[in-house]
Amino acid sequence: xxxxxxxxVLLSRLDFAWITTMHILWTPLTIxxxxxxFFLEIAWxxxxxxxxxxxNRFFEKIFIINFGAGVATGVTMEMAFGILYGxxxxxxxxxxxxxxxxxxxxxxxxxAGFIGLMVFGWGKVSKxxxxxxxxxxxxxxxxxxMWILVxxxxxQTPNGVVLKDGLFQVENWWHAILNDNFIWGFPHMWVxxxxxxLFVMAGVSAWFILKNRNAxxxxxxxxxxxxxxxxxxxxxxxxxxxxxKDVADTQPTSLAAMEGHYHTYLPDGKPNTSWNLIAIPNxxxxxxxxxxxxxxxxxxxxxxxWDGVVKGMDQFAPEDRPDVWVPFYSFRVMVAIGFFLFxxxxxxxxxxxxxxLSAESLRKSPWFLRAVIFSxxxxxxAIWTGWWVREIGRQPWVVYGQMRTYQGVSHMSVAQxxxxxxxxxxxxxxxxxxAWYFFARVIAKGVDGIAPSDQLFHHGEEGDAHAGGGHAQAxxxxxxxxxxx
Amino acid sequence: xxxxxxxVRITSALSTWWWxxxxxxxxxxIALDGADLGAGIFALFSKDEDERGAIMxxxxxxxxxxxxxxVVAGGVLFGAFPLVYxxxxxYLMIPLMIALWAIIMRAVAFEFHVHARSSRKVWGWFFxxxxxxxxFFAGVAxxxxxxxxxxxxxxxxxxxxGRDYTTPVMHFSGNALTWLTPFxxxxxxxxxxxxxLAGGLYLCARFVPGDVIHQRAKGWTSLxxxxxxxxxxxxxxxxxxxxPWAAAKWTGPNxxxxxxxxxxxxxxxxxxxxxxxxxxNFVALLWGEGVVVLLWAAMWATMYPYIVPxxxxxxxxxxxxxxxAVFTLFMTGFVPIMIMxxxxxxxxxxxRFTKKSIYAAH
Numbered sequence: 001x002x003x004x005x006x007x008x009v010l011l012s013r014l015d016f017a018w019i020t021t022m023h024i025l026w027t028p029l030t031i032x033x034x035x036x037x038f039f040l041e042i043a044w045x046x047x048x049x050x051x052x053x054x055x056n057r058f059f060e061k062i063f064i065i066n067f068g069a070g071v072a073t074g075v076t077m078e079m080a081f082g083i084l085y086g087x088x089x090x091x092x093x094x095x096x097x098x099x100x101x102x103x104x105x106x107x108x109x110x111x112a113g114f115i116g117l118m119v120f121g122w123g124k125v126s127k128x129x130x131x132x133x134x135x136x137x138x139x140x141x142x143x144x145x146m147w148i149l150v151x152x153x154x155x156q157t158p159n160g161v162v163l164k165d166g167l168f169q170v171e172n173w174w175h176a177i178l179n180d181n182f183i184w185g186f187p188h189m190w191v192x193x194x195x196x197x198l199f200v201m202a203g204v205s206a207w208f209i210l211k212n213r214n215a216x217x218x219x220x221x222x223x224x225x226x227x228x229x230x231x232x233x234x235x236x237x238x239x240x241x242x243x244x245k246d247v248a249d250t251q252p253t254s255l256a257a258m259e260g261h262y263h264t265y266l267p268d269g270k271p272n273t274s275w276n277l278i279a280i281p282n283x284x285x286x287x288x289x290x291x292x293x294x295x296x297x298x299x300x301x302x303x304x305x306w307d308g309v310v311k312g313m314d315q316f317a318p319e320d321r322p323d324v325w326v327p328f329y330s331f332r333v334m335v336a337i338g339f340f341l342f343x344x345x346x347x348x349x350x351x352x353x354x355x356x357l358s359a360e361s362l363r364k365s366p367w368f369l370r371a372v373i374f375s376x377x378x379x380x381x382a383i384w385t386g387w388w389v390r391e392i393g394r395q396p397w398v399v400y401g402q403m404r405t406y407q408g409v410s411h412m413s414v415a416q417x418x419x420x421x422x423x424x425x426x427x428x429x430x431x432x433x434x435a436w437y438f439f440a441r442v443i444a445k446g447v448d449g450i451a452p453s454d455q456l457f458h459h460g461e462e463g464d465a466h467a468g469g470g471h472a473q474a475x476x477x478x479x480x481x482x483x484x485x
Numbered sequence: 486x487x488x489x490x491x492x493v494r495i496t497s498a499l500s501t502w503w504w505x506x507x508x509x510x511x512x513x514x515i516a517l518d519g520a521d522l523g524a525g526i527f528a529l530f531s532k533d534e535d536e537r538g539a540i541m542x543x544x545x546x547x548x549x550x551x552x553x554x555x556v557v558a559g560g561v562l563f564g565a566f567p568l569v570y571x572x573x574x575x576y577l578m579i580p581l582m583i584a585l586w587a588i589i590m591r592a593v594a595f596e597f598h599v600h601a602r603s604s605r606k607v608w609g610w611f612f613x614x615x616x617x618x619x620x621f622f623a624g625v626a627x628x629x630x631x632x633x634x635x636x637x638x639x640x641x642x643x644x645x646x647g648r649d650y651t652t653p654v655m656h657f658s659g660n661a662l663t664w665l666t667p668f669x670x671x672x673x674x675x676x677x678x679x680x681x682l683a684g685g686l687y688l689c690a691r692f693v694p695g696d697v698i699h700q701r702a703k704g705w706t707s708l709x710x711x712x713x714x715x716x717x718x719x720x721x722x723x724x725x726x727x728x729p730w731a732a733a734k735w736t737g738p739n740x741x742x743x744x745x746x747x748x749x750x751x752x753x754x755x756x757x758x759x760x761x762x763x764x765x766n767f768v769a770l771l772w773g774e775g776v777v778v779l780l781w782a783a784m785w786a787t788m789y790p791y792i793v794p795x796x797x798x799x800x801x802x803x804x805x806x807x808x809x810a811v812f813t814l815f816m817t818g819f820v821p822i823m824i825m826x827x828x829x830x831x832x833x834x835x836x837r838f839t840k841k842s843i844y845a846a847h
Contacts, residue, residue: 008645068596071549072589078559079581082574087641087656089574093567094808101564101812104557105819112553113826116546117833124833166638166652169805407650410575411641416661420582427589434593438600 002319004396004405011417012409016084017391018421022428023077024383026070026435031145031190032197033063034138041131044453053453055221057122059201061442064119069435071112073428078104084420088398088408095161095170099151099177107144111137123456142190149189153181156390157250158399168399180250184243191236192386196379198229199341202348203376204443206362206369214447215359222372223357226348233342240338247393248302251400252311253320254393257327259298262287264312271309273299281324286313322395330385330392337382344375492806499813500803503565504792506820508785510561513824514554516683516777520770521548523684524691525591525616526677527705528609536698537609539840541598543691546834548595550827552588557823564812566802568654569792575641575657576634577626577664584622590615617677624676629664631672631728631788633795668723675716679777682709686757686773690766696839703761706769710758717750717780730794731787743783750779 003009037056044052081089081100089097117125117133125133160176161168170176202225205218248255256262260279263272275297280290299308313321347368351357362369394400398408521544528537544551563570574581594612601608636655685706692699724731735743757772792799803809 003645006645008642012642065596065600068592071552072592075552075556075588075592076585078556078563079574079585082559082563082570082572083578083581086571086575087652087654089563089571090568090654090656091652093563093571094804097563097565097567097570097804098808098812101560101816104553104560105816105823108560109550109553109557109823110826112550113823113830115549116830120546121833166654167805170807170811173811404650406642406645407640407652409642410571410578411643411657411659412575412578413644413661416578420578423582423586427586431589431593434597438597441600 002321002396005323006406008414008417009406009409011414011421012084012412013395013405015417015420015424016080017388019073019076019080019424019428020387020391021384022424022432023070023073024387025380025432026066026073027141027145028193028196028379028383029066029200030063030070031138031141032193032195033059033066033200034134034141035194036197036201037063038131038134038138041134045127045131050453051217051220054217054447054450057450058442058447059204060119062200062204062439065435065438065442067115067119069431072431074108076424078108084410084412085398085408086410088403091163091166091403091408092155092168092399094167095154095176096151096168098170099147099154103144103147103151107140107147110140111144114140145190145193146186149186150177150179150182152390153185154179155399156181156185156247156254156394158402163402168402180246181243184239184246188236188239188243188386191232191239192379192383195229195232195236195341196383198225198232199372199379200376201225202229203373206372207443208446209359209362210366210369210373212359212363215363217447219357219359219362222348223352226345226352226357229341229345230349233338233345237338237342240335245302248310251393253313253316253322254327254389255302256311256313256316257322257324257393258331258389259310260288260291260324260328261298261310262313264309264315271299271307272312273297273307273310275301276328279324279328281328284318285321285324286318320396322393327389327393330388334382334385334389337378337385341375341378341382344371347371496803496806496809497800499806499809500565500799502813502817503561503803503809504789504799505785506817507558507561507565507792508781509820510554510558512778512781514551514558515679515781516774517551517554518548519620519680519777520683520687520774521551522616522620523680523682524688525613525684526620526681527684527688527702529613529617530701531609531613534605534609536840537612538598538605539692539698539838540688541595541612543688543838545595547827547831549592550830552592564816565804565809566792566797566799567804569797569802572636572655572657572797573630573634573793576659577629579661580622580626580629580664580669584619584626587615587618587622591619616680620676620680621673625664625669625673627676628669628672629666630793631724632664632666632668633793634663635659636796668727671723672720675720678709678712678716682706682713683770683773683777685709686761686766686770689761690770691837693837693839694764694766698840706761707758710754710761714754728794730791734787746779746783750776750783753779 004013037060040052040056040059043049044056078100081096114133114136117130118137121130121133154176157180158168158176159179160170160172160174162171163169202222205222205225208218209215209222244255244258247258260276260281261272262281266272273296274291274293276288276291276293278290278292279288281287282289296306298310299305302308302310313324348357351362351368356362356365396405397403398405524540524544528540531537531540559570590611594608594615598605598608598612635658637658638652638655640650641656641658685702688698688702689706692702725735726732753772753775757769757776760766760769760772788794790798790800792802804812
């Protein structure tokens with residue numbers, strides 16, 4: 001057993017895995033949807049079509065609940081490196097700490113500085129300023145994703161640094177920032193946020209069409225969303241493939257785990273070229289108990305040759321091998337979802353080509369709508385499984401090839417680790433249950449209660465104003481300075 | 486030419502610069518979010534959900550920005566002083582963890598309360614309790630940090646049969662409860678009192694005079710002004726007694742600076758209280774925040790040249806010169822920009838409200 005699987009280290013890994021897994025549940029929708037809301041707002045401003053405004057305000061309600069959940073789980077992340085992985089944070093500080101500092105200053109705070117304007121600023125600031133605020137939320141959240149991916153991909157491929165006096169000192173900032181894994185890793189994550197957001201919006205729209213509530217309005221939404229997905233889903237498959245090749249080049253242990261590939265050569269000395277569809281790894285982590293495999297596919301995938309050699313687990317010392325179970329199956333789930341989502345996008349646009357993408361004909365054969373609703377959940381699972389492949393595949397290293405995970409763990413007792421885990425199970429599940437419950441509430445409430453946009457900027461008594469918008473006249477600063485009597 | 490000497494001097498200058506900015510980021514957090522948290526403590530005693538809802542709605546547009554100064558402070562600590570970040574947070578695991586849980590409770594309460602029907606009460610209480618626990622445990626963490634903590638090098642995860650691992654980097658080596666002392670518990674209460682006062686001043690400035698929330702906040706603020714004065718005295722005397730580094734500075738050759746500082750603090754406190762009595766609510770809030778600024782600056786100056794007293798000096802804890810230089814080049818310019826857009830966001834949501842108007846259709 002590798003030392004990273006001994007209870008104290010395993011618990012610290014679970015502590016961190018749990019809070020990151022529960023944080024990535026929220027951020028993709030914030031990142032992707034902020035851009036989609038910006039497009040809806042621009043569509044409204046340019047065409048004056050009230051329907052875009054309505055859709056914008058409706059999806060914004062989901063957005064803000066999601067944003068709150070992201071903040072709630074995200075503040076912990078900022079502290080958790082130091083709490084759970086103190087020695088890692090110290091050693092990686094000269095690069096990793098800098099990048100996290102960049103993230104909080106140029107992204108986290110940037111986002112917080114405009115989110116209030118975006119959500120509560122309707123009617124308080126001009127239309128142009130509001131659109132500007134939405135744009136800034138989009139840009140800042142994407143910047144946040146970029147910096148976090150810089151930091152994480154550097155842990156996968158720690159370029160541009162040298163370990164001196166116990167610290168990873170930076171030799172070349174460009175190599176460290178634009179490290180091998182980042183080049184495809186960041187686009188893969190960013191496109192995932194867009195894909196997830198498009199499917200969530202498509203799924204919600206499909207639900208309304210299925211229930212015959214504001215069906216025409218949501219069909220209007222569904223059409224451009226499906227068209228965008230026709231572009232995004234194959235791009236994501238292509239990027240994913242590029243990430244895979246990159247992992248094969250730079251993290252051979254991770255690739256071997258992902259593919260359950262133990263033996264580099266067959267007993268007869270020829271290269272083992274088989275790709276495993278299903279595998280059951282043995283307890284010693286040195287072979288599969290059972291596997292269904294297809295010859296030559298692995299070599300084709302990874303080396304683009306018929307008989308190319310792909311390094312298996314047997315090329316690495318037993319203590320340097322990651323576990324296979326999670327990376328192997330997570331990878332397959334992610335890939336399957338990626339292709340299924342592509343298929344759904346094709347299906348929808350094929351219906352459109354045949355002129356069947358109207359509310360009425362969609363309801364007549366509801367299987368497409370059901371498939372889209374189902375597909376709104378799948379990107380979440382794909383993102384989870386993708387990150388599990390990435391993080392578990394990197395083991396037993398916290399900084400690949402340079403610092404073992406057990407060396408980076410904080411000084412703490414098993415009891416501390418258990419308290420953290422138990423507490424965060426309660427709080428994160430509470431956030432999850434609450435947010436999804438209120439998503440459902442917002443969706444059930446629908447769009448009919450949303451006031452027309454002209455009420456935002458012309459309203460009566462100031463006393464009727466409320467914080468959710470419609471408060472055009474600022475109750476200016478003067479009465480705050482001199483108290484009224 | 487002696488380049489090494491030059492590099493040491495550059496590191497020293499840049500690390501001191503980031504130590505000042507770190508103090509500024511923490512100051513923004515306690516000054517701005519302190520008021521929001523204090524308003525939440527006030528909401529513990531609200532009689533109905535509409536009042537709690539009105540208090541939450543009054544800060545809906547900027548609570549996230551205010552709270553994020555804490556994240557920025559954490560980011561600056563990680564970016565400029567990772568050796569402190571990686572050891573102090575390890576030391577402060579339990580108090581930080583509970584403060585983070587409290588922050589989670591508050592954050593979700595903000596988003597859920599307005600949408601809830603039957604569960605409104607639950608989220609109202611989450612908001613209030615979160616607002617109490619966050620400053621209490623943040624205060625505990627601060628007091629604990631002032632006391633310093635034990636360190637050693639080598640493998641931090643002690644009870645595993647690791648292979649020999651050596652590193653010159655010093656990590657935290659105490660136990661789970663090293664932070665727990667009478668002083669750190671006291672600073673927790675001190676933080677709650679300070680937040681309570683800021684929250685009272687904020688609510689007085691935020692709600693229309695005569696409104697039910699304004700009425701109650703007035704009495705609350707008067708009470709907390711006195712509590713805060715007492716807390717300041719207790720904290721100063723206690724610190725003088727147990728922290729030799731503080732006592733040496735306060736009674737050293739520059740004792741008159743510290744004495745003058747106290748007089749200025751008292752003057753600000755007096756102005757805040759008299760403006761509050763006269764009904765100049767916003768002015769009272771500003772004078773009150775002035776007290777926070779003065780005391781925080783004094784604490785930071787007392788700690789110099791330490792970043793964690795007796796444990797990490799600014800110099801020892803700083804990143805290598807190369808990293809500090811990059812951080813300075815690319816991040817310093819963003820500090821005024823952050824201040825500008827945060828100021829704008831708060832300014833947009835200025836003005837007074839009444840309990841009824843604000844929570845109507847939020």
